[in-house]
Amino acid sequence: MIAIRAAAAAKLNLYLHVLGRAANGYHQLDSLVAFASAHDLIEVAPGNGFSLSIQGPFALSLLMEDTDSNLVAKAVKALAAALDRPADLSITLFKNLPVASGIGGGSADAAAALRAVATLWGLEPDDPVLARIAPTLGADVPVCLAGRTAYFAGTGTELTPAPDLPESWVLLVNPGVALSTPQVFAARTGAYSDPGRLDNMPATVADLADALRDRRNDLSMAAQSLAKPVTEALAALEMTPGCLLARMSGSGATCFGLYADADGAVAAGTMISRVRPGWWVQPAALVNDVAAVETVGEGDAIAV
The missing domain is CATH 3.30.230.10 (Ribosomal Protein S5; domain 2)
Structure with missing residues (x-):
């Protein structure tokens, strides 16, 4: 079948x-x-x-x-x-x-x-x-x-x-806590932000990190107020060699570090896993199209 x-x-x-x-x-x-x-x-x-x-x-x-x-x-x-x-x-x-x-x-x-x-x-x-x-x-x-x-x-x-992102790698880190999106939004305080769209997509991952550094995740502080491990995950990423940017995704608790190549992301993952063996730690490439992700294993399956 x-x-x-x-x-x-x-x-x-x-x-x-x-x-x-x-x-x-x-x-x-x-x-x-x-x-x-x-x-x-x-x-x-x-x-x-x-x-x-x-x-x-x-x-x-x-x-x-x-x-x-x-x-x-x-x-x-x-x-x-x-x-x-x-x-x-x-x-x-x-x-x-x-x-x-x-x-x-x-x-x-x-x-x-x-x-x-x-x-x-x-x-x-x-x-x-x-x-x-x-x-x-x-x-x-x-x-x-x-x-x-x-x-x-x-x-x-x-x-x-x-536009397509430059070739980039990330290290995904989840410190083992689940956060409710409505609770994180409810905990957000402070002024609202302006849109942050880029005028042009940077050509290199280093330039991308520089551009993103002028922007933020407005839910990050709220998530950190609800779950200290988010702060710890961001700090762990920032300490790894080659980390160009550390940021939380969405309403948390997964954070990611941005790296120039696979070796940097893998090495960072090994470093964090040694000191935080209970965390989920996953190096990955950024892809501009989900179709680029290889999904066909053994058997008679068709990938889409």
Whole structure:
């Protein structure tokens, strides 16, 4: 049986500015979003009815939840309903990324599931039904569905393609704490920011780090006030040789360091893992297109 595989790549907010708050209570955002080669993996195949299997190092917390509350299940059932067909699908989620960690997690999984099922059912990648469903699942799902370096505005659903990033590597570090996005936003204090979009995309990773240093993640201080390990993760990254920039992604708690090459990111990961063996530490390349992430293993699977 042919299965379809899709990468649910880690989403990184290279900067994240909170511009204000709308009358409906939602915060207005401005962010440059990139993706890393570290990823979850979705595999879908025709099934007798609907089933969702979850495997991998971060599967346990999801296995303890009701299947219907999983964003993957919500995504594919919403697509099936929109197409007026049964969700007769066998889906496996290989959960390699930490849960509730600021790197897209469930949103990336939902987007990858939409892409995979669309391919299985013969839909074009730009079919409007996918774009209609994505924002109903969460603010990060549209950018994860697009799967390319982009700016987002509004609540995260207004996307503008960004020029390709220079070749860059990151070290992802999660100190083992989960943060609630609403709680982090509620803890944010101080003035709102202006948009921070770059006039031109820097040509080198060093120049990219310089440009990002003039910007920030406006949720970082709030997250640190709720979880001291976020501060510790940022400090650990800053101490590694070759770290050009250390920053938290999204509402945390995952932080990333920016490096010029793979050797620097791997060496930094080894250094941090020795002193913090309980942390999740993952070197990865920044990718401008999620399709560049290799997702085909052994067997008769097709990657999208």
